[in-house]
Amino acid sequence: MVYGVLRLINFAHGDIFMIGSYTALFLASYFHAPFAVVVPLTFAAIALLGVCIERLAYRPLRSAPRVSAVITALAIGLFLETITLAVAGPEPRKFPALVGDHEISFGGVGASNVQVLIIGASVVLMAALELFVAKTRTGMAMRALSWDAITAPLLGINIDAIVSFTFAIGTGLAAIAGIFVGLAYPVIDPYMGIVVGWKAFVSAVIGGIGSIKGAVAGGFILxxxxxxxxxFLPSSYKDMIVFGLLLVILLFRPAGLFGVPVNKKV
Amino acid sequence: MNLLHVDNIVAGYGPLTILHGVSLAVDEGEIVCVLGANGAGKSTLLRAVSRLIPLAAGTISFRGKSLARVRPHQAAAMGISHVPEGRGIFGNLTVAENLTLATFASHTSGAPRVSKVYETFPVLGQRRGQLASTLSGGEQQMLAIGRAIVSDGDLFVLDEPSMGLSPLFVKSVFSIISEINKQGKTVLVVEQNATMALSHSHRAYVLENGKIVAEGTSREIARDERIKKAYLG
Known part of the structure; x- marks a missing residue:
């Protein structure tokens, strides 16, 4: 999402996801907030965090070479990890069971209600996001910005507002993912975001970076x-295979499986 | 009071100064053209007017209001419709979406003006669902002007509208500019095509190495021997 609009790979995304998980844990265990309150509150808090990160760390670098922004993103990731370490401690925390877990079955296929909830909610959120980008004026402005950020303001588009909004949506959704993962694998720690962030990056590259549908397909392939x-192999080879896949894709189809090679007219 | 008043501006890119004290004025209802060779600073001048680049010195005012602290999207909302060099259309958006985007600058619904654009340029109407990158150069220029019409600014700022177009298209682009002007819009256009620009404008300035070297009515400028030699061949 952020890449699609800004051509900035937000390497802090995985850590924002982790912060989302911790925020939900905090809300649920200290305030005993129910699931229906935790989700929107976490979304809002992390969206705000995302906007602040963009404002303080990325905006001053918008016209700097791209590598500066990437290094900054890595630093923000480390910052979020260490601050979580300092505040919550290094030991894994048990994520509260916000949704009572029970088995349901569809004609012989069994699944837990948590799994159904996660998959259902993810599909709804992705469809909503896709629809938003395709149909609304703000979505249109986001796409315009990704094509040509110089011309966009000449049409009255406030770039800073659109970028802030993009960050809010992107980080807010990462936080929701953090809650879902907490529900499915209820032990969280400050480093949970690293591998997830990298895998999200791999999914995005496999699918064609900048495309929502591509990222979903990439995630499934991954x-x-x-x-x-x-x-078939010892499970410790798993990550090696996954990142090997990234190398192969980058070698043979750098635009991703569903991506269109960028050939901008000048 | 001038609609646009540019007073002794100095501007450029980083350490590179392009405009060394340029002044010009545009009155309501005029078509004013700025002639100049490649690298004279024509685009830089327009980019300064629409606030894409900062000023090192001098002032620009629009309707008597200083643009010193105005950001480009605010300048667009105040009524400056800049059609940039190279047209600046969004190739990843459809023709219709490109036009809809232009309503960001205006505070009203753009629907009637969008249909007016389709009337003026029937080919855009036929292609409204197509990606803008599939249009020809001439059609892209129509779309870029169409967007300015939808923006509904009071001052149209056009950067080399004839660039890369066939002579036939150049003619129709300039007759559209005259048409837009007759409907009450003020136009500031920079051009290398001096013949076309002078025959379709009221007043002209000549820009050389970031300085205004001549100004007058377009008729006077067209008769000026020096200008004839340099720009009219």
Whole structure:
């Protein structure tokens, strides 16, 4: 999302996801907030955090060479990890069971209600995001910005507002993902975001970076490859296979499986 | 009071100064052209007017209001519709979306003006669902002007509208500019195509190495021997 608009790979994304998970844990265990309150509050808090990060760290670098922004993103990731370490401590925390877990079955196929909730909510959120970018004026402005950020303000588009909004949505959704992962694998720690962030990056590259549909497809491909490799090979090879896949894709289809090679007219 | 008043501005890119004290004025209802060779500073002048680049010195005012602290999207909302060099259309958006985007600058619904653009340029109407990158150069220029019409600014700022177009298209672009002017819009246009620009404008300035070296009515400038030699061949 952020890459699509800004051509900035936000390497702090995984750590924002981790902060989202911790925020939800905090809200649920200290304030005993119910699930229906935790989700919107976490989204809002992390969206605000994302906007602040953009304002303080990325905006001053907008016209700087891209590598400066990437290094800054890595630093922000480290910053978020260490601050979580300092505040919450290094030991893994138990994520509260916000949703009572029970088994439901669809004609013989069993699944837990948590799994159904996660998959259902993810599909709804992704469809909403896709629809938003495709149909609304703000979504249109986001796409325009990704094509030509110099011309966009000449049409009255406030670039800073659109970028802030993009960061709010992107980081807010990462926080929701943090809650979902907390529900599915209820032990969280300050470093949980690193591998997830990298895998999100790999999914995005496999699918074609900057495309929402591509990222979803990339995620599925990644998951399937992981499970198959874990079934036939020792499971510690899993990450090696996944990142090997990234290298192969970058070598043969740098635009990703569903991406269109960038050939901007000048 | 001039609609646009540029007073002794100095501007450029970083350490590179392009404009060394340029002044010009545009009155309501005029078509004013700025002639100059490549690298004279024509685009830089327009980019300064629409606030894409900062001023090192001098002032620009629009309707008597200083633009010193105005940001480009605010300048657009105040009524400066800049059609940039190279047209600046969004190739990843459809023709219709490109036009809709232009309503960001105006405070009203753009629907009637969008249909007016389709009337003026029927080919855009036929292609409204197509990605703008699939349009020809001439069609892209129509779209860029169409966007300015939808923006509904009071001052149209056009950067080399004839660039890369066939002579036939150049003619129709300039007759559209005259048409827009007749409907009450003020136009500031920079051009290398001096013949076309002078025959379709009221007043002209000549820009050389970041300085205004001549100004007058377009008729006077067209008769000036020096200008004839340099720009009219």
């Amino acid at each position: 998951g399937i490859v992981e499970i198959i490799s874990a079934a």
